[in-house]
Amino acid sequence: MQDAGNRLLLEEQHHALKSTIQEAQDLKQGLNVEQRDVYDKILDAVYHNIGQSFFVYGSGGTGKTYLWRALTSKLHSQNNIVLVVTSSGIAHFY
Numbered sequence: 001m002q003d004a005g006n007r008l009l010l011e012e013q014h015h016a017l018k019s020t021i022q023e024a025q026d027l028k029q030g031l032n033v034e035q036r037d038v039y040d041k042i043l044d045a046v047y048h049n050i051g052q053s054f055f056v057y058g059s060g061g062t063g064k065t066y067l068w069r070a071l072t073s074k075l076h077s078q079n080n081i082v083l084v085v086t087s088s089g090i091a092h093f094y
């Protein structure tokens, strides 16, 4: 019985991971040139464990949240833990 439970859990986790990978690919493909430049710089810093801070700013509706979704989705799809702390319109990734 426990095996069946574990199998269901694994299937569900696999399904969730497949959805996240697809979402990450879709969001990445949709990035405009400016967003893609920032996306690449931030992921490069994460993958090389540089511990850099980035301040992403722009007028309302210019795609900051979209960029954030693309980044978190990509990192989640690779089993990374993403902590997002938002305060007064300023969001930090750790």
Ligand SMILES: Nc1ncnc2c1ncn2[C@@H]1O[C@H](COP(=O)(O)OP(=O)(O)OP(=O)(O)O)[C@@H](O)[C@H]1O
Residues within 6 Å of the ligand: 030, 031, 032, 035, 058, 059, 060, 061, 062, 063, 064, 065, 066, 067
């Ligand atoms: N590269 C993109 N491709 C397709 N849609 C995009 C892209 N970038 C942004 N959008 C869309 O444009 C709209 C505004 O983007 P978003 O919410 O990311 O802006 P924002 O900078 O976070 O705005 P605000 O500062 O007002 O919160 C959203 O509907 C978002 O899905």
